[in-house]
Amino acid sequence: xxxxxxxxxxxxxxxxxxxxxxxxxxxxxxxxxxxxxxxxxxxxxxxxxxxxxxxxxxxxxxxxxxxxxxxxxxxxxxxxxxxxxxxxxxxxxxxxxxxxxxxxxxxxxxxxxxxxxxxxxxxxxxxxxxxxxxxxxxxxxxxxxxxxxxxxxxxxxxxxxxxxxxxxxxxxxxxxxxxxxxxxxxxxxxxxxxxxxxxxxxxxxxxxxxxxxxxxxxxxxxxxxxxxxxxxxxxxxxxxxxxxxxxxxxxxx
Amino acid sequence: xxxxxxxxxxxxxxxxxxxxxxxxxxxxxxxxxxxxxxxxxxxxxxxxxxxxxxxxxxxxxxxxxxxxxxxxxxxxxxxxxxxxxxxxxxxxxxxxxxxxxxxxxxxxxxxxxxxxxxxxxxxxxxxxxxxxxxxxxxxxxxxxxxxxxxxxxxxxxxxxxxxxxxxxxxxxxxxxxxxxxxxxxxxxxxxxxxxxxxxxxxxxxxxxxxxxxxxxxxxxxxxxxxxxxxxxxxx
Numbered sequence: 109x110x111x112x113x114x115x116x117x118x119x120x121x122x123x124x125x126x127x128x129x130x131x132x133x134x135x136x137x138x139x140x141x142x143x144x145x146x147x148x149x150x151x152x153x154x155x156x157x158x159x160x161x162x163x164x165x166x167x168x169x170x171x172x173x174x175x176x177x178x179x180x181x182x183x184x185x186x187x188x189x190x191x192x193x194x195x196x197x198x199x200x201x202x203x204x205x206x207x208x209x210x211x212x213x214x215x216x217x218x219x220x221x222x223x224x225x226x227x228x229x230x231x232x233x234x235x236x237x238x239x240x241x242x243x244x245x246x247x248x249x250x251x252x253x254x255x256x257x258x259x260x261x262x263x264x265x266x267x268x269x270x271x272x273x274x275x276x277x278x279x280x281x282x283x284x285x286x287x288x289x290x291x292x293x294x295x296x297x298x299x300x301x302x303x304x305x306x307x308x309x310x311x312x313x314x315x316x317x318x319x320x321x322x323x324x325x326x327x328x329x330x331x332x333x334x335x336x337x338x339x340x341x342x343x344x345x346x347x348x349x350x351x352x353x354x355x356x357x358x359x360x361x
Numbered sequence: 362x363x364x365x366x367x368x369x370x371x372x373x374x375x376x377x378x379x380x381x382x383x384x385x386x387x388x389x390x391x392x393x394x395x396x397x398x399x400x401x402x403x404x405x406x407x408x409x410x411x412x413x414x415x416x417x418x419x420x421x422x423x424x425x426x427x428x429x430x431x432x433x434x435x436x437x438x439x440x441x442x443x444x445x446x447x448x449x450x451x452x453x454x455x456x457x458x459x460x461x462x463x464x465x466x467x468x469x470x471x472x473x474x475x476x477x478x479x480x481x482x483x484x485x486x487x488x489x490x491x492x493x494x495x496x497x498x499x500x501x502x503x504x505x506x507x508x509x510x511x512x513x514x515x516x517x518x519x520x521x522x523x524x525x526x527x528x529x530x531x532x533x534x535x536x537x538x539x540x541x542x543x544x545x546x547x548x549x550x551x552x553x554x555x556x557x558x559x560x561x562x563x564x565x566x567x568x569x570x571x572x573x574x575x576x577x578x579x580x581x582x583x584x585x586x587x588x589x590x591x592x593x594x595x596x
Contacts, residue, residue, distance in 0.1 A: 172493075175497065177496055177497060194499050197496075197497070197499045198499040202493075204494065208490060208491060208493070208494035210508070211512040211513075212512065220508075224498055224499060224500065
């Protein structure tokens with residue numbers, strides 16, 4: 109399927125819709141080959157956009173390009189017409205598949221992110237306590253973050269990302285390899301953030317998670333966007349053979 | 362020339378009687394080395410971290426130079442510092458030659474590249490883990506350097522210890538710029554060298570034993586503290 113230029117504008121946001129994030133002729137490649145693109149893609153509105161696709165489809169690379177962690181080798185990413193810079197980065201956040209926790213206590217990890225966003229004194233303390241409670245980590249506040257379980261680390265990473273109230277939160281397979289209870293807890297945090305107006309852009313190859321949480325779906329194969337549709341349409345009547353095969357659980361190369 | 366048995370006997374006598382001359386030499390050694398290592402850490406930690414994190418033209422050359430300077434010959438460093446501090450040198454006006462300050466400078470020059478190079482390696486490893494997360498949080502290069510230094514602080518203790526070991530055991534540079542003047546610049550290593558050449562093995566052995574014990578104690582203390590701090594911070 110040809111590259112798509114779509115803006116679905118999911119109307120789930122409780123606050124003003126975020127500005128559209130657009131990939132314009134975006135591509136990324138190395139000497140080993142092209143991993144993403146060239147593609148056109150615009151993501152706007154609130155809600156949850158799930159980027160689905162088989163392994164090697166370029167989902168994680170696309171996420172890093174949209175967040176500005178990777179510099180594109182072609183095209184550009186713009187946010188309401190502006191290129192990405194530190195200021196736009198501060199209005200976004202990202203959670204990685206393998207959570208990176210700082211070698212500090214659980215509370216200090218949250219403090220670190222909040223300080224970047226200007227919190228100090230009593231307000232900082234209140235925010236830390238609030239997010240520890242929301243993430244179910246209050247009893248672990250003074251523990252070193254490095255000794256947490258995988259699920260607890262990821263809850264901390266999600267809380268640390270959300271505590272700055274980002275307009276866009278990128279998530280790269282945040283629940284891969286986690287147990288059911290951790291997945292429920294993290295999806296709960298994500299739903300709460302979505303309801304407060306944070307735009308979520310979630311990469312996964314877990315079709316069940318996509319069904320649970322997606323408002324719209326970007327389906328990628330081989331570094332290209334193959335299909336883009338509201339979740340109900342995508343899962344109910346996929347338009348491409350690759351999407352149909354993926355939904356049916358067949359292997360897509 | 363004493364026989365070895367007599368020398369050991371005299372050495373233990375000096376140590377257990379708390380000989381004042383011996384204590385003065387040991388005290389000056391510690392003072393010079395600890396100040397030199399503290400200054401080297403203040404320069405080497407941020408320098409090494411910056412070389413690990415910042416990307417600039419010629420970075421590779423800086424890293425190679427830093428590693429090469431780890432093997433600086435002490436006598437050459439001594440000669441260099443001597444030339445800088447001598448009356449004809451650019452810093453001659455300060456009249457620092459043959460003072461403990463000159464010895465601190467020489468040890469600092471020797472040890473700073475060691476601490477910087479070991480810091481670069483430690484920070485580079487941690488930066489590989491933190492890089493995307495810190496950039497995602499909008500942390501700039503200088504903020505990354507500060508964060509990485511703080512989070513690697515226990516590992517960096519090893520770098521400081523390597524510097525301490527090198528500095529406390531150093532003789533070539535400090536004797537060149539300090540001169541082993543009694544009650545002024547006589548430290549353990551220079552005293553050992555001179556007393557051995559004079560055949561005064563008792564004092565040389567006593568100083569040697571203290572030097573080894575001191576190195577072991579400082580390492581042991583640092584490692585114990587490191588383990589306790591790390592278990593509190595990292596689990």
